[in-house]
Amino acid sequence: MMHVIRHECVALLRTRALWLYLAVFGGLLVVAARSGEAWRDGVYAGRAAAADAQHRSLAAAAKLPEQPWAVPWMTLGRVPVTAELPMGSLAPVAIDRVGQYRSSVVLDIRPPDPSDGEARMLSPFLLDIGAFDLAMVVVVLFPLGLVAMAHDLWVAERVRGTLALVEVCAPSTTRWILATILGRWLALVAPIVVVVAAVIAWWGPATTEAAVLLGAVAVYGLLWLIICAGIGSRAPSAAWSATAALAVWIGLVVLVPAAAGVAASTLVKVPSAVELEVELERDSLDAEEAGEALMESYLDEHPELPRPTRDEDPKGWAKPYLLVLQAEAARRGAVLDTLERRLATQREVAAVASAVSPAATMQAVVATLAGHDEERLAEYRGAVVELRRRRRDALVERVLQARPFDANDPALTTAAMDIAVPRGLHTTVPGLVLLLGQCVVAAAVSWWALRAPA
Amino acid sequence: MNPITRHEFVNLYRSRTVRSVASVMTVVVMIAALAGLVTQQHQVQERVAASEYARERWLGQGAKNPHGAAHFGTYVFAPVRALSGLAPGLDEAFGTVVRVEAHVRTPLSGRPMASRPSVGPFGWPSAVSLCELLLPLLAIALGHGTFASHDGAGLLDSVRTACVSRVRLAAGKLFGAQLAMLACVGPMLLGAAGLAVAVEPSTTNLVCILGIVLGITAYAWAWTAVSVAISAATERASTSLVLASGLWATTCLLAPQFAAAHAAAEHPMRDDMSFQRAVRDDLDAGMDGHDSQDARLAVLREQVLAEYGVARVEDLPINFDGLAMQAGEVHAAEVYAHHFDAQWDVLAAQERVMDRASVLAPGLALQRWAGALAQTDLAHHRRLAESVEAFRLEWVAALNDALVRGSRTGDWEYRADVELWATVPSFVAPKPAEIGSLMAQAGAGGVVLLGWSIVAGALALGLGVRRLSIRGGR
Numbered sequence: 001m002m003h004v005i006r007h008e009c010v011a012l013l014r015t016r017a018l019w020l021y022l023a024v025f026g027g028l029l030v031v032a033a034r035s036g037e038a039w040r041d042g043v044y045a046g047r048a049a050a051a052d053a054q055h056r057s058l059a060a061a062a063k064l065p066e067q068p069w070a071v072p073w074m075t076l077g078r079v080p081v082t083a084e085l086p087m088g089s090l091a092p093v094a095i096d097r098v099g100q101y102r103s104s105v106v107l108d109i110r111p112p113d114p115s116d117g118e119a120r121m122l123s124p125f126l127l128d129i130g131a132f133d134l135a136m137v138v139v140v141l142f143p144l145g146l147v148a149m150a151h152d153l154w155v156a157e158r159v160r161g162t163l164a165l166v167e168v169c170a171p172s173t174t175r176w177i178l179a180t181i182l183g184r185w186l187a188l189v190a191p192i193v194v195v196v197a198a199v200i201a202w203w204g205p206a207t208t209e210a211a212v213l214l215g216a217v218a219v220y221g222l223l224w225l226i227i228c229a230g231i232g233s234r235a236p237s238a239a240w241s242a243t244a245a246l247a248v249w250i251g252l253v254v255l256v257p258a259a260a261g262v263a264a265s266t267l268v269k270v271p272s273a274v275e276l277e278v279e280l281e282r283d284s285l286d287a288e289e290a291g292e293a294l295m296e297s298y299l300d301e302h303p304e305l306p307r308p309t310r311d312e313d314p315k316g317w318a319k320p321y322l323l324v325l326q327a328e329a330a331r332r333g334a335v336l337d338t339l340e341r342r343l344a345t346q347r348e349v350a351a352v353a354s355a356v357s358p359a360a361t362m363q364a365v366v367a368t369l370a371g372h373d374e375e376r377l378a379e380y381r382g383a384v385v386e387l388r389r390r391r392r393d394a395l396v397e398r399v400l401q402a403r404p405f406d407a408n409d410p411a412l413t414t415a416a417m418d419i420a421v422p423r424g425l426h427t428t429v430p431g432l433v434l435l436l437g438q439c440v441v442a443a444a445v446s447w448w449a450l451r452a453p454a
Numbered sequence: 455m456n457p458i459t460r461h462e463f464v465n466l467y468r469s470r471t472v473r474s475v476a477s478v479m480t481v482v483v484m485i486a487a488l489a490g491l492v493t494q495q496h497q498v499q500e501r502v503a504a505s506e507y508a509r510e511r512w513l514g515q516g517a518k519n520p521h522g523a524a525h526f527g528t529y530v531f532a533p534v535r536a537l538s539g540l541a542p543g544l545d546e547a548f549g550t551v552v553r554v555e556a557h558v559r560t561p562l563s564g565r566p567m568a569s570r571p572s573v574g575p576f577g578w579p580s581a582v583s584l585c586e587l588l589l590p591l592l593a594i595a596l597g598h599g600t601f602a603s604h605d606g607a608g609l610l611d612s613v614r615t616a617c618v619s620r621v622r623l624a625a626g627k628l629f630g631a632q633l634a635m636l637a638c639v640g641p642m643l644l645g646a647a648g649l650a651v652a653v654e655p656s657t658t659n660l661v662c663i664l665g666i667v668l669g670i671t672a673y674a675w676a677w678t679a680v681s682v683a684i685s686a687a688t689e690r691a692s693t694s695l696v697l698a699s700g701l702w703a704t705t706c707l708l709a710p711q712f713a714a715a716h717a718a719a720e721h722p723m724r725d726d727m728s729f730q731r732a733v734r735d736d737l738d739a740g741m742d743g744h745d746s747q748d749a750r751l752a753v754l755r756e757q758v759l760a761e762y763g764v765a766r767v768e769d770l771p772i773n774f775d776g777l778a779m780q781a782g783e784v785h786a787a788e789v790y791a792h793h794f795d796a797q798w799d800v801l802a803a804q805e806r807v808m809d810r811a812s813v814l815a816p817g818l819a820l821q822r823w824a825g826a827l828a829q830t831d832l833a834h835h836r837r838l839a840e841s842v843e844a845f846r847l848e849w850v851a852a853l854n855d856a857l858v859r860g861s862r863t864g865d866w867e868y869r870a871d872v873e874l875w876a877t878v879p880s881f882v883a884p885k886p887a888e889i890g891s892l893m894a895q896a897g898a899g900g901v902v903l904l905g906w907s908i909v910a911g912a913l914a915l916g917l918g919v920r921r922l923s924i925r926g927g928r
Contacts, residue, residue: 035715038719046725046727046728049727050727050728053727053731080730082727096575097567097572100565100567100568102726104727106727114564114568115549115563118549118563118564118565118568119726120549120561120563120726121561121723121724121725121726121729121797122547122723123714123717123801123804124544124547124832124835125544125713125714125717125718125804125805125808126714126715126717126718127546127547127567128544128546128547128577128714129577129710129711129713129714130575130576130577130711130714131711131714131715132708132711132712132715135575136575136711139575140575140707141703141707141708144699144703147699148696148699151692151696152692237691237692238690238691238692239598239599239690239691239692239695240471242692242695242696242699243471243595243695246695247475250588250591253575254574254576254587254588255482257572257575258574258576258578258579260571261570261571261572262489262579264571265570265571270569270570271569272500272550272564272566272569273549273550273551273563273564273565273566273568273569274497274500274501274504274531274550274551274564275500275504276564276569277529277551277553277564278503278504278507278508281507281511281529285511343569343571346570346571347571347572349571350571350572354574359574360574363574363575374571374572
């Protein structure tokens with residue numbers, strides 16, 4: 001077996017194509033590494049600037065306002081304190097369209113809005129085309145490189161008729177096939193895994209997630225080699241094999257994920273931004289009445305509190321305003337919860353529909369390891385909504401109870417808080433299992449293709 | 455028809471590989487076109503319904519102070535362009551709805567992509583984006599063996615010995631491949647164009663969709679010629695195929711991403727938070743109409759008092775608060791315009807970088823061409839955003855004017871009703887641009903597509919003739 005592996009490696013190492021392949025992918029990975037690093041530095045710089053501005057705003061809000069109608073608690077509650085999505089060590093791996101989501105959201109007291117988590121000032125070109133990242137190299141370009149380098153696996157032997165000879169004469173055909181694929185893997189996949197490892201090490205300390213990512217890259221590369229081997233074993237010529245392998249790549253990397261997305265959005269209808277805005281606005285108007293009722297019942301429960309009237313107290317507007325806000329937030333929150341559930345169902349349908357595509361599976365694994373998967377971002381949005389609710393509750397309680405103003409109240413002044421959105425490695429397990437399953441299926445099909453009579 | 459062209463065309467068109475690739479592509483693009491048009495029609499209906507609701511809400515708000523109504527606000531929904539179903543351009547990256555209210559200018563929010571699942575690395579599929587991605591592959595399937603496979607079989611020498619000139623032979627092969635490409639994509643493009651025009655028939659739409667079809671045809675011509683050129687420059691069909699695929703990956707997958715990243719790095723936009731901070735700082739430096747301590751408010755007060763010849767604002771026959779609100783609005787509009795214009799200028803600079811990059815990546819040129827003709831490009835979105843702001847200013851001014859003339863200073867109990875709400879202006883979407891100006895906007899993309907077609911055709915002919923010369927000399 002060893003001599004077959006050695007033969008495959010040496011034969012490939014003698015070709016200029018292999019060195020070109022390694023140079024191209026080495027270069028692409030270096031560019032992706034720098035691109036990821038620049039993105040991470042940009043995010044950190046933005047957060048530092050935001051934290052600085054928050055401190056200044058909090059200091060300004062600590063001074064008692066001069067306007068007679070201004071309520072100090074409200075001024076403090078409106079300071080744009082931010083909640084930040086913690087970034088993991090692998091965050092720069094998948095930055096494709098993550099820019100459209102805010103990783104730092106203002107925790108003001110407004111009711112939840114669908115545009116809260118949406119970054120607005122963003123290059124539409126970058127958003128439309130996607131940022132170049134390590135995931136693009138690994139998930140999309142790497143298999144294309146393997147198709148270019150391994151489409152001729154066994155074609156030459158088949159064309160010359162020596163494949164049958166090897167099958168008959170080799171001590172063990174199974175071992176010969178395994179050794180051939182292993183030889184190609186060592187020459188084509190292993191160097192890429194090593195460079196990816198170097199990129200991750202350059203970004204920061206090694207973690208278990210990094211090891212899982214490297215394992216996933218190794219399996220993904222093996223899977224594409226097996227696909228090439230299966231095609232090559234039945235191809236009448238190298239050109240035919242290359243065409244077929246390219247078609248499979250197009251199908252699995254481009255068409256299946258796109259078709260799955262279209263199917264999911266057709267099967268699971270999610271209201272568009274326009275429909276959502278109309279629905280939320282209807283609820284907000286209803287909430288005004290609910291807010292007034294809320295105010296009445298609250299005052300009935302607390303007879304010791306004075307009834308707020310604007311004529312007697314210029315600050316009297318704050319209490320009914322906050323209760324309307326509470327009612328509005330509750331109604332809008334319910335609508336947005338339903339939306340999040342629909343989006344989650346849509347994502348699940350898309351994931352099921354694209355289960356046949358290793359590229360979609362690998363993309364999901366990489367995004368999960370980077371902490372930029374849709375589920376985590378949805379959890380982050382949920383956590384932001386919850387934190388805002390708590391801040392609103394704290395504010396309502398202080399204003400309604402007419403508590404003495406405290407500019408250092410931790411409930412309203414804790415700035416730049418990291419939201420704990422815990423994501424263990426277990427979230428990547430389904431993706432990894434699916435990837436291994438796809439590998440096994442590809443191996444079984446290729447095995448059949450190789451052994452079945454031509 | 456040149457017999458070589460005819461032979462090449464028939465040969466290619468009969469090829470099972472070519473027909474399979476062409477059939478799959480036709481099905482995929484037609485599905486995308488149909489899905490795009492259905493979505494576009496749904497968007498038209500939802501936005502009409504939403505606009506009606508916004509109007510109904512505005513008229514039904516009840517009696518209130520006009521400034522209260524200005525805070526109550528209204529909504530503007532982005533209009534849907536007729537060809538956006540086929541060529542959505544940058545529509546996915548821009549918002550669709552904006553709440554219009556006093557004091558605040560906000561960009562449109564609610565990107566369509568936010569309510570859709572992730573669909574892989576190439577974004578939401580549209581007829582034009584799929585053509586951009588897949589047409590080169592069809593061209594490669596058609597052209598990679600034009601010279602290489604025949605040479606391998608020794609057929610080129612045979613034809614050459616039949617006294618066919620090198621130029622005629624090379625041109626015949628090139629035009630045969632081009633005819634086959636046209637035969638493969640022609641029905642698909644005309645079908646998609648017919649559907650789009652049938653949905654919203656108008657002369658502008660017809661001209662624009664024909665322009666888009668022409669652009670796609672030029673793109674297909676360029677890639678077929680490139681594929682034939684590579685075939686002429688390589689010995690084996692498989693080498694030609696791998697090289698052409700590598701070029702496709704470089705120009706269609708990598709170059710656009712590098713260009714977008716380079717554009718964003720070269721001309722960075724302010725992020726949301728720093729943008730809001732900068733706006734807030736500039737607004738704080740001026741008056742907002744609510745701050746009685748503002749020095750400029752005092753100047754305005756003096757001017758108005760002098761104009762009416764009274765000593766106190768309470769003695770004015772008008773409501774000074776309304777004037778102050780409007781002055782604050784004008785100041786805020788200037789601040790917002792300064793900051794938003796700067797952002798749009800950054801985007802325009804990014805677009806110029808993308809235009810330059812399209813020389814290396816013709817897919818970007820096709821996007822530019824189709825986006826401009828479908829009115830889904832940057833210029834269209836800027837025009838829309840600016841028209842929304844112009845409407846906001848006119849709308850707030852009308853409400854402030856009603857406050858000024860309908861009440862006196864300090865009279866916060868003043869109430870206007872539906873009579874006023876019905877007279878304030880409503881948003882009217884900017885009219886579709888004239889064909890001439892659309893062509894001018896699309897020009898950058900058109901020039902690159904034309905350049906690629908000419909250069910690639912010349913290269914294919916030149917390399918083909920050279921290849922035949924070498925074979926003939928042996």
